[in-house]
Amino acid sequence: MTAPTPNSTSHRPAVSGRAGTGPRGEGDGAGKNSEPELPRAMTLFYSRRAAVVCVVVWLVLGAWFAPAAYNFAHQIRGTLSGVSDSPAAMVQQSLARNFSKALAFPTAVVWDARSLPPDMGDAYWEQIKQQLESVPGLLPGGVRDASRFIPDWPDPRWKLAFLEIDTPDFRGAEQFLPEVRKFIKEKVRFEATELSAIAVPGSGAPKKAGDLQPGPHPVPGGPGFPPILVTGGPAMFHDLNTESTEALRRAEMLAMPVAFVILLIIFRGIVASLLPIFVAGVAVVVTLGLLSLTADYMAITFFVPNLVSMIGLGVGIDYSLLYLARFRRERELHQTTHEALKLCQERAGHTIMVSAAMVVAGFAALCIIPLNFFLSIALAGSLVVVLTAASSLTLQPALILLLGPALEWGQIRRADSPLAAACQDGWRRLARLVIARPIFFSVTGSIILLLLASPVLHLKNAALQGNTLPPNAEARRGYDSIAAMLGPGWVMPTIILVQHPNAEWTGDPDSARRERELAARLRTLPNTAHVVVMRDPSDPPAARRTKAALMEGNDDRSQSLIFLLPKADPHSNISRDWLVEAQKELTAQEAANPGHEKFILGGIPATTFYMDKMIADAIPRVIGMTLITTFVFLMVMIKSILVPLKAIIMNALCVLAAYGIQVLWFQEGYGAWVDPTFIPIDGINTIVMIICFCALFGLSMDYEVFILSAIRESWLDQKDMSIAIEEGVLRTAGVVTSAAAIMVSVFLCFAFVSVVETRQLGIGLSFAVLLDATLIRIILVPATMALMGKWNWWLPWRPMPLSDSK
Numbered sequence: 001m002t003a004p005t006p007n008s009t010s011h012r013p014a015v016s017g018r019a020g021t022g023p024r025g026e027g028d029g030a031g032k033n034s035e036p037e038l039p040r041a042m043t044l045f046y047s048r049r050a051a052v053v054c055v056v057v058w059l060v061l062g063a064w065f066a067p068a069a070y071n072f073a074h075q076i077r078g079t080l081s082g083v084s085d086s087p088a089a090m091v092q093q094s095l096a097r098n099f100s101k102a103l104a105f106p107t108a109v110v111w112d113a114r115s116l117p118p119d120m121g122d123a124y125w126e127q128i129k130q131q132l133e134s135v136p137g138l139l140p141g142g143v144r145d146a147s148r149f150i151p152d153w154p155d156p157r158w159k160l161a162f163l164e165i166d167t168p169d170f171r172g173a174e175q176f177l178p179e180v181r182k183f184i185k186e187k188v189r190f191e192a193t194e195l196s197a198i199a200v201p202g203s204g205a206p207k208k209a210g211d212l213q214p215g216p217h218p219v220p221g222g223p224g225f226p227p228i229l230v231t232g233g234p235a236m237f238h239d240l241n242t243e244s245t246e247a248l249r250r251a252e253m254l255a256m257p258v259a260f261v262i263l264l265i266i267f268r269g270i271v272a273s274l275l276p277i278f279v280a281g282v283a284v285v286v287t288l289g290l291l292s293l294t295a296d297y298m299a300i301t302f303f304v305p306n307l308v309s310m311i312g313l314g315v316g317i318d319y320s321l322l323y324l325a326r327f328r329r330e331r332e333l334h335q336t337t338h339e340a341l342k343l344c345q346e347r348a349g350h351t352i353m354v355s356a357a358m359v360v361a362g363f364a365a366l367c368i369i370p371l372n373f374f375l376s377i378a379l380a381g382s383l384v385v386v387l388t389a390a391s392s393l394t395l396q397p398a399l400i401l402l403l404g405p406a407l408e409w410g411q412i413r414r415a416d417s418p419l420a421a422a423c424q425d426g427w428r429r430l431a432r433l434v435i436a437r438p439i440f441f442s443v444t445g446s447i448i449l450l451l452l453a454s455p456v457l458h459l460k461n462a463a464l465q466g467n468t469l470p471p472n473a474e475a476r477r478g479y480d481s482i483a484a485m486l487g488p489g490w491v492m493p494t495i496i497l498v499q500h501p502n503a504e505w506t507g508d509p510d511s512a513r514r515e516r517e518l519a520a521r522l523r524t525l526p527n528t529a530h531v532v533v534m535r536d537p538s539d540p541p542a543a544r545r546t547k548a549a550l551m552e553g554n555d556d557r558s559q560s561l562i563f564l565l566p567k568a569d570p571h572s573n574i575s576r577d578w579l580v581e582a583q584k585e586l587t588a589q590e591a592a593n594p595g596h597e598k599f600i601l602g603g604i605p606a607t608t609f610y611m612d613k614m615i616a617d618a619i620p621r622v623i624g625m626t627l628i629t630t631f632v633f634l635m636v637m638i639k640s641i642l643v644p645l646k647a648i649i650m651n652a653l654c655v656l657a658a659y660g661i662q663v664l665w666f667q668e669g670y671g672a673w674v675d676p677t678f679i680p681i682d683g684i685n686t687i688v689m690i691i692c693f694c695a696l697f698g699l700s701m702d703y704e705v706f707i708l709s710a711i712r713e714s715w716l717d718q719k720d721m722s723i724a725i726e727e728g729v730l731r732t733a734g735v736v737t738s739a740a741a742i743m744v745s746v747f748l749c750f751a752f753v754s755v756v757e758t759r760q761l762g763i764g765l766s767f768a769v770l771l772d773a774t775l776i777r778i779i780l781v782p783a784t785m786a787l788m789g790k791w792n793w794w795l796p797w798r799p800m801p802l803s804d805s806k
Contacts, residue, residue: 051398058395062282065289072288075295076241076302086610091497091602092170098556102144102162105173106492106604107180107232109143110478111159115226118157125159128188128228132163135183137176139164146490154485162232171299173234174241181474184228231478233492233604239475240464240755244302247753251762252309255749256281259317259742266738267324271409275324279396280316283387284308291380299373303687304380306758310750310765311381311695314743315359316388318702321739323348323392327400337404341397349393351709354637355702356389361629362698366690368625369618371611377691385698423734431729434782435722441783445775446653452771453656455663460683461616462667463571463608466491467679470754487529489565494579495603496562496586501596503557506535514597515562518589522564525585527578532563562599570605573682579609612686622690626697633701638708640793646784647708650776651700655693658768659684662692665763666756681756688760696768703740703777707732711785712793721789725782733778740773 096104111128113121129143142164147153150160165176256277263273287308291300326348330340363381366374400407434441466488469476482491498515505511512535519531564582568574579601586599627648634644662684665671669680711728718724744766751762785792 048401051401054394054398055402058282058286058391061289062285065286065292068292069285069288072245072292072305075292075300076245076304086607086614087600088602088607088610091495091600092607094497094556094559095495095561095602096168098559099561100164101139101167101173102142102164103495103561105165105167105170105232105234107163107165107173107176107230107234108146108478108482108491109159109161109163109180110229110231110481112157112226112481113159114155114157116157121157121159128159129161131188132161132180132183134187135163135180137166137179139166142166150486150490158481158485160482160486170234170237174238177230177235177238181230184230188228227477229474229478229481231475231482231491235475236464236466236469236479239469239473240757241302243470243473244306244753244755244758247755247758248305248309248750251749251753251758252313255309255313255746258745258749259313262738262742262745263317263321266321267328269408271403271407272324272328275396275399275407276317276320277313279320279391279399280313280388282395283316283391284312284384287312287380287384287387290383291376294376294379298376298379300376301373301687302755303373303691303757303761304376306750306761307377307691307695308380308384310747310761311359311699312384312388314746314765314769315356315385315699315702316392317742317746318739319352319355319388319392320396321742322352322706322735323396324400325735325738327397337401341401345393345397351705352389352392354633355705356385358630358633358701358705359385359695359698361633362626362694362696362701365622365625365629365694368621369615369690371614377687381691381695381698424730427730427733428726430778431726431733431782434779435725435786438783438786441779442787445780445783448775449650449653449657449771449780453653453660455660455668456656458667459659459663460573460667461612461686461689462573462681462683463576463612463685464757465569465571465681467569468681468756483569487565487567488569489529489567492570492604494564494566494570494582494601494605496564496582497600497602498560498562499598499600500558500560505558505560505597511597514589514593518585519562521585521589522562522582525578525581527566527568527574528564529567530563530565532565534560534562564603566605570603571608575605576609579606615686615690619690622694626694630697630701634704634708637705638712638793639795641796642788642794643708643785643792646788647701647704650780651697651704651772654700654768654772654776655696657771658692658696658764659689661767662688662760662764666760671763675752685757685760688757688764691761692764692768695765696772699743699765699769700772700776703732703736703773704781706736707777707781715793721786721792725785729778729782736773736777740769744770 092104095101109128109132111125113125116124129145132138132143133141144162144164146160146162147156163180165173167173167176259277260273263276264270267273288305291304291308294300323344327340327344330343331337333340360382363378363385366378366381466476466479466483469479471477479488479491482488500511515533515535519533522528522531566575566578568578583601586601590596590598630648630651631644634647635641638644666681667683669678672678672680707728710731711724714727714731715721715724718727747762747766747769749762751759751766753759753762
C-alpha cells in the first residue's frame, strides 16, 4: 500500500521526450509518443500572488457555505416529496383536499399509560389532547382520538390520536414534526391541581384533583411518566433524515482520522498527509452549501448528504493523493517547485479531469429516472466530483507552492525505505506472473467474480420499513407500540379511493352490495388484517358518527374510501405482494361492473410501491446510458474498441459482486456475524441499488483510466505488450492500492451507522472498490490485455498497429 517513490522508477530505461521530464507515472505522463497534453489554457501555473488569491477564494467559499453545510439537514425531506405523477399521489391529493389531512399525511400521537392508574391516565390524556389543540399548524379540532373510530380497541389505558395538520403536501407534514415535538416537550405540563373538572367521556362524573392520589404527579418527560411519542409516515421519514444526519457526522469524524493514518503511511509526513483531507473537506463543504441553495426547487433526500460525504471524501482524497504523489516524484527529479507543479498540472491534471468526467457521466444517468428527488441525487454526485477535481487542481497546487519546504514537515522515515523497494519488487513479480499465465488468471479471476455475484440471483427489492429505523428513534418506538397493540397497518394504512358514478351512491342498495362483496374478497387475501368501509352496519355508534363526519366534510360527494390494513409491515415484501393482489381484485371488480365504481389504490405504502415501479421501469435506460457514456469516454481516451468493451464487462461483474455482498450481508443476515444488533431485512433498498450502479461505474473508471493510460503510454514507446503491461502495473499499482485503501476506509466508516440504507451504501461501495482495485485492476486487466496483445488497440477505421508481441 506504499505509494511509488522516485527511486522506485530508476529501473526503467530513459524515455525520449522533452528534456528534463524524467520518468512518467500513473499513466499521466508525457513523452514523444504520449497522448496530447492538456491545453495550456487549462493548466494553472502559479505565482505566489496567484496562489494566495486562489487559497483565499476557496477559504472564503468554505467559510461562507460552512453554516449552510452544517445545517443541511434542515433542507432534507422525505422521498415522497418528489413523487407526484402516480395514482397513489392522486389519492393523496384527493384525501388532503376532500377528506382529511390526517389520512393524507398520517401523523399519530401515541401514549402508553398502562403503567398509570386508569383514572389518572384518562385525566392526563384529556389534558394532553386539550393542550395539543393549541399546537401551531393544526387545524381546529385537529386531534382525533383513534379509540372513537377504531373497532376492538385493545386496552383503554393505551392512547392514540391522529393529527390534522394544516399543510398542502408531505413536506409540510415533515416540517411540522419538530414543532409538535417541541410543543410536547416544552408546553405540555401537569400538576394535580390542574386536573380539576376534566370530563372524561364514558367515565361518569368529571375527575377531580382530589380523586387522584395526593401530591404532585409525574409530568411528561419526568421520571415515571410514560413518554408521548409522535409517529406515522411523515414522522418516520423525518426521523430517518435526522438519524441519517447524526450518523453521517459520526462517520465523518471517524473517516477523517482513518484516512489521515493511511495517508501518513503513504506520504510519511504530517503536513503532506493532512493536505488531501483538507482539500477534499473544503470541496465537500462548498458542495453542500451550493446544494442548500437548490432546496426550494427540488426534493432533497437523506441520500444526498450521505452521498456527498462518501463520494467527496473518497474521490477527493484519491485525486489529491494522485496529484501529491506525482508532485513529490517530480520534485525529486526537477530543480524547482514551479517546474514540478507545471508537469503535475499537465500529467496528473489530465488524468483527474478525464476520471472526473466519467464519474459525472455515471451520476448524470440518474436524471433519466422521472422522480424529482433523483435530480438532487444526480446533481449532488456530479457537483461534488467536479468540485473535488477543481480543488485538487487549483487549491492543492496553490497550497503546495505556499507551503514550500513546510510540505515535508513531520517526516517519519526516509522515502527510500526497504519497505517501498520491497513493495515495488512485489508488484513486478506479480505482473510478470500474470503476464506469463494470462489464461489461468483470466479464467480464475472471472470465476471468482461470478461466484461473488451469484447471490444476486436471490436479490429482492425493499422499501423503508419500520424496523429499518434505529430502535431509539421516536417514530420507531411509536410504530412498535401501534404495531403491538393494533397491528402495523394502522400506522400507514392503504387507502382505496372509490369514485362513484354520482353523489347518490349512499342510498343505492346495489352499490352497498358491490362494496360488501369487494370487502369480502379483500378480507380473504392472506395478508389482510382489516377492511374498513364507509357503510358497515356492524360499526359501533362512535365509529358511524366519525365516518359520517368524514363523508359530510367531503367536497366531492361522489367519492368514498375503503381502508385496507395488512398484517405485516406496510412496506414489507409480503405487503407489497399483497398490494399487487389487492389491485387485481379492484381491477376485476371494475371489469365485472362496467359503468359503476372506479378504484384507485393509495396511501403511503402504495406511493412507495409506485415509486419503486417507476425506478424499475427506468433502470434499463439508466444502464444503457451509463454503458454508452463509459464506452465512448474510454474509446476516445484509449483509442480502442475491445478495451472499453472488456472494461464494461468487468465493471458490470464488479457491480453485481457488490450487490451479491449486500444480499448476503443484509438480506440473508450474515451481517449479524459482525454486528450483534443487526436485524435482517427483506432486501436491498431500490434507491441504494441504482445509486450503487451509477456511482460504481463512474468510480471504477478512476483506476481503469490510471492503469490503461500507463499501459498505452508504455506500449507507444516500446511496442511490446508484455513490457507495456509490466510498466503499467509498476507505475499504477502503488497509487491504485493506496487510493483504494483510503476510499474503502472512508466508505466502511459509513457501513456501521444506525441507518440501514446508509449501511447498504457503505458496504456495497467499499467492497466494490476493494474488489476493483485488487482482483480486477491488478489481475484481470493485465491478464486479459496480455491475451489480446496488439488487438487491445484495434479500431476498425484505423490500420492494425505494429507490434513485436503477439
